Amino acid sequence: MIISSVSGTAVSVPGNDLDTDRVVPARFLKEITFDNMGNYLFYDVRFDDKQNPKEHPLNDLDRKDASVMVVNKNFGCGSSREHAPQAIMRYGFKAIIGESFAEIFAGNCHQIGIPVVTVSAEDCLVIQALVNEDASLQLNIDLEKMTVQVGTFFFEIEMPKSRRDSFLKGTWSVLELLKSNKEKINNTHKTLPYSF
Amino acid sequence: MAKDTLYNKVWDLHKVTTLPNGQDQLFIGLHLVHEVTTPQAFAAIRESGSTVPFPKRTFSTEDHIIPTDNQAHPYSDPQAELMSATLAKNVKEYNIPFFGTDSGKQGIVHVIGPELGLTRPGMTIACGDSHTSTHGAFGSLAFGIGTSQVGLVLQTQTLALTPFKVRRINFNGTLTGGLTAKDVILKIIQTLGVNGGIGYAYEFGGEVFDNMSMEGRLTVCNMSIEGGARIGYVNPDQTTFDYIEGREYAPKGAEWDSSLAYWKSIASGDDAEYDDVVNFHTDDLSPMVTWGITPAQSVGVNDTLPASDSQITQEAYTYMKFKPRTPIKDIPINVAFIGSCTNSRIEDMREAAKILDGKQVSASVKTLVVPGSQQVKKQAEAEGLDKIFKAAGAEWREAGCSMCLAMNPDKLIGDQVCASTSNRNFMGRQGSTTGRTLLMSPGMAAAAAIAGKVIDVRELLV
Numbered sequence: 175m176i177i178s179s180v181s182g183t184a185v186s187v188p189g190n191d192l193d194t195d196r197v198v199p200a201r202f203l204k205e206i207t208f209d210n211m212g213n214y215l216f217y218d219v220r221f222d223d224k225q226n227p228k229e230h231p232l233n234d235l236d237r238k239d240a241s242v243m244v245v246n247k248n249f250g251c252g253s254s255r256e257h258a259p260q261a262i263m264r265y266g267f268k269a270i271i272g273e274s275f276a277e278i279f280a281g282n283c284h285q286i287g288i289p290v291v292t293v294s295a296e297d298c299l300v301i302q303a304l305v306n307e308d309a310s311l312q313l314n315i316d317l318e319k320m321t322v323q324v325g326t327f328f329f330e331i332e333m334p335k336s337r338r339d340s341f342l343k344g345t346w347s348v349l350e351l352l353k354s355n356k357e358k359i360n361n362t363h364k365t366l367p368y369s370f
Numbered sequence: 371m372a373k374d375t376l377y378n379k380v381w382d383l384h385k386v387t388t389l390p391n392g393q394d395q396l397f398i399g400l401h402l403v404h405e406v407t408t409p410q411a412f413a414a415i416r417e418s419g420s421t422v423p424f425p426k427r428t429f430s431t432e433d434h435i436i437p438t439d440n441q442a443h444p445y446s447d448p449q450a451e452l453m454s455a456t457l458a459k460n461v462k463e464y465n466i467p468f469f470g471t472d473s474g475k476q477g478i479v480h481v482i483g484p485e486l487g488l489t490r491p492g493m494t495i496a497c498g499d500s501h502t503s504t505h506g507a508f509g510s511l512a513f514g515i516g517t518s519q520v521g522l523v524l525q526t527q528t529l530a531l532t533p534f535k536v537r538r539i540n541f542n543g544t545l546t547g548g549l550t551a552k553d554v555i556l557k558i559i560q561t562l563g564v565n566g567g568i569g570y571a572y573e574f575g576g577e578v579f580d581n582m583s584m585e586g587r588l589t590v591c592n593m594s595i596e597g598g599a600r601i602g603y604v605n606p607d608q609t610t611f612d613y614i615e616g617r618e619y620a621p622k623g624a625e626w627d628s629s630l631a632y633w634k635s636i637a638s639g640d641d642a643e644y645d646d647v648v649n650f651h652t653d654d655l656s657p658m659v660t661w662g663i664t665p666a667q668s669v670g671v672n673d674t675l676p677a678s679d680s681q682i683t684q685e686a687y688t689y690m691k692f693k694p695r696t697p698i699k700d701i702p703i704n705v706a707f708i709g710s711c712t713n714s715r716i717e718d719m720r721e722a723a724k725i726l727d728g729k730q731v732s733a734s735v736k737t738l739v740v741p742g743s744q745q746v747k748k749q750a751e752a753e754g755l756d757k758i759f760k761a762a763g764a765e766w767r768e769a770g771c772s773m774c775l776a777m778n779p780d781k782l783i784g785d786q787v788c789a790s791t792s793n794r795n796f797m798g799r800q801g802s803t804t805g806r807t808l809l810m811s812p813g814m815a816a817a818a819a820i821a822g823k824v825i826d827v828r829e830l831l832v
Binding site for chain 2: 196203252254257277282336358363370
């Protein structure tokens with residue numbers, strides 16, 4: 175599937191070094207499917223011990239249909255759990271904008287078709303301020319032009335070239351591509367100086 | 371671009387091809403599997419009717435959800451029982467070797483790989499677990515992956531990856547009494563930050579690493595990811611070879627000789643070039659303790675906590691309920707946890723036992739000692755360490771991840787403070803949404819257990 179742009183409203187989830195334990199607490203990883211992960215997104219910072227909503231951007235009912243999450247620096251650090259991007263996707267988000275992302279997290283997002291784009295620290299704060307002001311503000315992430323339109327403003331976005339190409343060509347799901355090199359895989363297997 | 375490093379040599383050897391998007395397709399020589407991050411991958415394979423072409427290159431065990439008090443089935447937690455049964459069924463169906471509790475070889479995946487001789491120099495190793503970087507201690511490129519990527523490895527034994535940059539981290543000097551590998555890596559993360567390693571493989575070297583045991587190197591490489599580096603490694607040397615020789619899956623006879631030649635050939639050369647070089651010295655090192663909610667928020671045990679001058683420090687102070695510019699020493703603890711893939715190997719057990727020998731843990735501190743594997747447990751018991759722990763009032767448990775991430779019944783309660791030898795002090799990490807984690811070495815955690823508060827382990831060593 176080609177993904178060349180993502181449009182919709184946004185919600186800003188502020189904070190640097192926001193780890194994947196906070197995105198989905200470990201106790202929810204005991205389920206053997208990803209089906210319910212959307213319900214657990216940011217659970218412990220969104221709900222108190224009695225499951226009552228706390229003050230959190232995702233609990234703002236005006237933003238329940240948001241498609242884009244705007245975060246800050248080193249988002250998704252820590253555990254490799256794919257449950258984190260799965261929760262974000264299943265909650266309804268289609269893309270994430272941030273200052274920077276942890277590597278395994280960004281790779282997991284790419285693997286499941288969630289574009290993760292970076293902007294400068296300054297732009298990130300401006301975008302979050304614009305988003306915070308107006309829940310109905312429309313954003314458009316354009317992977318062809320590498321810009322994000324936020325209301326009437328435009329900001330430059332970045333994404334590693336290989337990832338951008340794979341979204342534009344619809345090849346971000348790499349299973350078939352990897353499988354197609356079966357012979358070369360077998361050759362590498364045979365030449366490795368170790369086995370079990 | 372790095373040149374002639376171990377990273378370059380091992381990467382090139384495993385490169386299948388360059389993909390149209392510019393990424394490399396990399397062959398994964400060893401794939402490790404545990405119960406938490408794999409059921410969805412197996413389900414997808416089953417649904418699509420796909421196959422696992424290289425089942426001998428994958429090994430499995432259960433560690434995250436396993437109880438450490440009573441491991442008899444069914445587990446007290448029905449979700450854990452289902453997860454355990456699902457793994458057993460999946461690996462059986464796809465002919466993947468499994469080290470369950472009845473094998474005598476079960477344990478934390480990053481502990482059993484090395485101890486079984488599966489982890490060796492010059493490999494590419496992947497596992498659905500961020501602490502896979504641990505295995506880099508042997509001079510392998512080892513990194514964590516997500517569940518979709520676990521599916522790719524199972525079905526193709528390969529991944530699509532973007533090449534890394536290489537940062538050489540030199541640590542010179544000597545680790546004298548009370549200083550450990552844990553302090554070394556906490557210092558590195560404190561200095562370079564939790565995101566300093568993004569895009570990098572960390573190559574650890576210098577006098578400290580030349581003289582460090584494999585257990586110590588495993589501790590350092592384990593926490594590379596806490597500094598943002600997905601890969602951390604140490605060039606293989608005689609210490610590495612001596613550790614591997616004679617282990618169950620280690621090469622034997624003529625194969626040993628050829629393996630040794632290969633292992634020696636992949637170490638970074640004298641003319642290796644790096645993208646970045648950073649230098650540390652033990653003169654600036656003291657036992658490290660984290661005080662906040664990221665592994666970079668640490669201080670030396672005799673230092674005071676920093677000023678609250680940023681969003682992340684403010685957030686940490688609010689959560690931890692500590693005060694800026696106060697000493698870390700004397701902060702009371704409620705729990706001591708000695709275990710996890712960072713510090714649950716035999717040397718860690720010995721380090722803790724040395725401190726606890728003939729002493730009593732504070733009546734107010736619940737102390738858990740959780741060996742990393744059944745083999746570590748057996749070895750510790752052969753050395754009588756279990757008796758030392760029990761006599762000191764600590765609990766001696768069965769092998770598993772336990773209170774590092776509290777996916778089993780071992781959890782903090784309320785806002786308890788835990789002196790923990792694990793790797794993450796994230797909010798809620800140890801099973802209570804208000805629980806507080808202070809990361810430190812096994813000796814420091816044992817000392818804290820005795821004192822009921824953070825103290826300098828060196829005071830007990832004189």
